[in-house]
Amino acid sequence: MIELEGIEKTYTQGEVVTRVLQDISFAIQPGQYVAIMGASGTGKSTLMNILGCLDKPTAGHYRLEGTDVVDLDDEGLSHVRNQKIGFVFQQFHLLQRTTALKNALLPLIYADHYPEEAEELAEQALGMVGLSDRIDYRPNQLSGGQQQRVAIARALINNPAILLADEPTGNLDSRSGVEVMAIFQRLHREGRTIITVTHDRQIAEHAQRVIVLADGQIAEDQTIDRPRDAEAELVALVPNEENNG
Amino acid sequence: MKILRTAQEGLSSLAANPLRTFLMMAGTVVGIAALTVIMAIGKGTESQVMRRVENFGPRAMMLVAGGGRTIGPPDSTVTTLTLDDVRAIREEVPGLEIVTPQAWLSGAGLRYEAQQIKATLWGIEPEWHEAWNWHTADGDGISHEDVATMARVCVIGSSVKRDLFGGADPIGQTLYVNKVAVQVQGVLERRGVMGASGGDFDNRILVPITTAMRRVMNVDHIGGVRIITSDADRMPEQAEQITQLMRARHRITPPVEDDFRINSPLAIAEVVRGTSGTLTMLLAALAGLSLLVGGVVLMNIQLISVAERTAEIGLRRAVGATRNDIFTQFLTESLSVTLLGMILGSALGSGISVAIRQLTSMPIVISWEPLALSLGFALLIGTFFGVQPARRAARLHPVAALR
Numbered sequence: 001m002i003e004l005e006g007i008e009k010t011y012t013q014g015e016v017v018t019r020v021l022q023d024i025s026f027a028i029q030p031g032q033y034v035a036i037m038g039a040s041g042t043g044k045s046t047l048m049n050i051l052g053c054l055d056k057p058t059a060g061h062y063r064l065e066g067t068d069v070v071d072l073d074d075e076g077l078s079h080v081r082n083q084k085i086g087f088v089f090q091q092f093h094l095l096q097r098t099t100a101l102k103n104a105l106l107p108l109i110y111a112d113h114y115p116e117e118a119e120e121l122a123e124q125a126l127g128m129v130g131l132s133d134r135i136d137y138r139p140n141q142l143s144g145g146q147q148q149r150v151a152i153a154r155a156l157i158n159n160p161a162i163l164l165a166d167e168p169t170g171n172l173d174s175r176s177g178v179e180v181m182a183i184f185q186r187l188h189r190e191g192r193t194i195i196t197v198t199h200d201r202q203i204a205e206h207a208q209r210v211i212v213l214a215d216g217q218i219a220e221d222q223t224i225d226r227p228r229d230a231e232a233e234l235v236a237l238v239p240n241e242e243n244n245g
Numbered sequence: 246m247k248i249l250r251t252a253q254e255g256l257s258s259l260a261a262n263p264l265r266t267f268l269m270m271a272g273t274v275v276g277i278a279a280l281t282v283i284m285a286i287g288k289g290t291e292s293q294v295m296r297r298v299e300n301f302g303p304r305a306m307m308l309v310a311g312g313g314r315t316i317g318p319p320d321s322t323v324t325t326l327t328l329d330d331v332r333a334i335r336e337e338v339p340g341l342e343i344v345t346p347q348a349w350l351s352g353a354g355l356r357y358e359a360q361q362i363k364a365t366l367w368g369i370e371p372e373w374h375e376a377w378n379w380h381t382a383d384g385d386g387i388s389h390e391d392v393a394t395m396a397r398v399c400v401i402g403s404s405v406k407r408d409l410f411g412g413a414d415p416i417g418q419t420l421y422v423n424k425v426a427v428q429v430q431g432v433l434e435r436r437g438v439m440g441a442s443g444g445d446f447d448n449r450i451l452v453p454i455t456t457a458m459r460r461v462m463n464v465d466h467i468g469g470v471r472i473i474t475s476d477a478d479r480m481p482e483q484a485e486q487i488t489q490l491m492r493a494r495h496r497i498t499p500p501v502e503d504d505f506r507i508n509s510p511l512a513i514a515e516v517v518r519g520t521s522g523t524l525t526m527l528l529a530a531l532a533g534l535s536l537l538v539g540g541v542v543l544m545n546i547q548l549i550s551v552a553e554r555t556a557e558i559g560l561r562r563a564v565g566a567t568r569n570d571i572f573t574q575f576l577t578e579s580l581s582v583t584l585l586g587m588i589l590g591s592a593l594g595s596g597i598s599v600a601i602r603q604l605t606s607m608p609i610v611i612s613w614e615p616l617a618l619s620l621g622f623a624l625l626i627g628t629f630f631g632v633q634p635a636r637r638a639a640r641l642h643p644v645a646a647l648r
């Protein structure tokens with residue numbers, strides 16, 4: 001599904017050349033749930049941006065479902081993002097003054113073919129993340145955890161091949177973070193491919209596989225034999241009215 | 246269609262930020278309103294010019310006693326214009342179809358039985374009817390014989406008929422003009438109230454010019470000469486010839502002021518246009534300035550908006566918007582703002598035009614044509630000042646925008 005081969009990324013500012021990623025190669029099978037870890041500044045976000053076709057590597061090959069996306073132009077990349085990739089960001093990035101429903105269906109606006117049942121699809125997606133009763137709420141009327149779940153609904157609306165999440169729990173309290181993990185684990189059970197970046201070991205251990213970056217290179221690539229179970233963790237946590245959504 | 250959906254995104258953003266939208270729009274509203282008023286005044290003025298020229302006669306000139314520049318009645322204190330001048334013009338200026346003198350007395354007292362009114366007295370020759378294209382509705386006009394015999398006859402305007410005779414038939418009746426008895430032999434066609442001055446053209450009485458000069462006024466001079474040229478194109482040249490002839494006959498050498506003036510359709514148009522000219526110039530300056538400043542304000546607000554909304558732009562790019570989609574959205578915002586501004590400005594301008602028409606005597610015609618011009622301006626400004634912000638938004642790198 002995903003094949004990276006000798007990916008490099010360098011930034012050149014005048015005389016200064018910063019090598020952010022060096023010789024990154026790995027493959028991810030369909031349906032895998034992968035966490036990427038590493039210290040701050042090791043290039044996790046840079047790698048995610050390349051995986052998400054938001055950015056191009058300086059060298060190397062990236063094959064997504066068989067096509068080498070490195071050759072695509074801006075329009076081609078936009079199309080891949082729209083059709084095959086769902087993004088979840090640390091800062092949620094919801095449109096303010098816009099309802100959860102409208103936020104969730106945003107990717108459909110940019111699809112070649114706008115489905116007639118777009119609003120129903122958005123409602124379904126919001127239902128999947130437990131926000132059926134919040135579809136007309138605006139971001140400022142939602143808690144952080146709820147906002148991130150709207151963002152997940154938005155990422156899922158196109159039924160993408162991969163779900164990419166860069167520090168999805170970074171701005172959330174621990175309970176909301178575990179709730180997001182529970183959603184990811186459910187999506188994983190349903191067969192979705194998920195790649196998430198985190199600097200939190202516990203969050204990473206909800207995945208099947210953890211890739212650790214150090215200085216722009218793969219330092220470790222481990223399989224988690226028994227991932228943490230977010231549902232079980234939630235039961236153990238004290239119920240929190242506010243974030244029950 | 247994707248382009249419609251992306252445009253719709255722009256509209257939603259405008260609706261979500263009413264204050265920003267209003268600020269972006271203000272200049273366009275004022276500019277288009279001023280433009281609309283200018284056009285209403287311009288069109289009103291032109292239609293008044295047309296009407297006045299049509300009334301005056303497109304091939305007509307008036308040689309009038311008394312100097313100065315304004316259109317209006319002759320100066321009755323000037324006694325230098327005579328029938329000899331008329332004869333000289335007929336003989337020396339070629340290409341004239343009709344040259345007919347008229348004596349003139351304003352506020353002549355008319356009496357019929359117990360009724361007394363004031364009206365304008367015109368002493369005329371038979372050609373007067375042809376020269377003004379103004380004939381009798383009933384009875385006969387003034388004839389050559391009437392002029393030759395200094396006949397005690399008259400033709401009255403419809404207002405005089407109404408005011409002196411009521412419903413009765415005036416033909417054959419005798420009335421008194423400044424105590425001179427004349428018999429009514431005809432009634433003129435109705436012309437109605439004319440121009441901004443509101444003068445009643447039908448409040449007049451025509452008598453043979455000889456009768457007017459000898460019997461009523463006892464003068465040797467005339468008030469004016471109505472001239473119809475056979476070729477309107479030659480009018481300026483003929484007017485110049487007449488001017489030279491009159492100066493020679495009246496022994497006038499500039500800088501001594503002429504004791505006569507020549508009115509022509511051109512002169513009339515100039516006077517009518519002159520009154521609205523200054524206001525139009527002021528409004529044009531206001532319109533131009535508002536549209537320009539409004540455009541610059543719009544561009545700057547959009548540039549600030551692009552800077553403030555980089556995260557939004559990055560997000561849209563992340564979920565699949567192409568550079569073109571972002572460009573379309575932001576250009577739609579600018580264009581919609583100017584179009585909305587144009588609609589509001591047109592409405593405001595029309596309202597102001599109606600108010601001006603109601604409150605002043607300025608000629609105002611409200612029509613659909615300014616809309617086309619305003620639409621053109623709105624599209625031009627929206628595009629011209631909207632492209633740069635839209636381009637800047639489209640060029641943002643998604644990764645940089647999301648950071």
Ligand SMILES: Nc1ncnc2c1ncn2[C@@H]1O[C@H](COP(=O)(O)OP(=O)(O)OP(=O)(O)O)[C@@H](O)[C@H]1O
Nearest residue numbers: 011018020038039040041042043044045046047199
């Ligand atoms: N546009 C750029 N120009 C120059 N250097 C850059 C640019 N973008 C990122 N970098 C550098 O690349 C390195 C990796 O950045 P990146 O954001 O991928 O780190 P990260 O692993 O996501 O860190 P964090 O955990 O703090 O989010 C950093 O040292 C950063 O300074």
Ligand SMILES: [Mg+2]
Nearest residue numbers: 044045046166
């Ligand atoms: Mg990062």
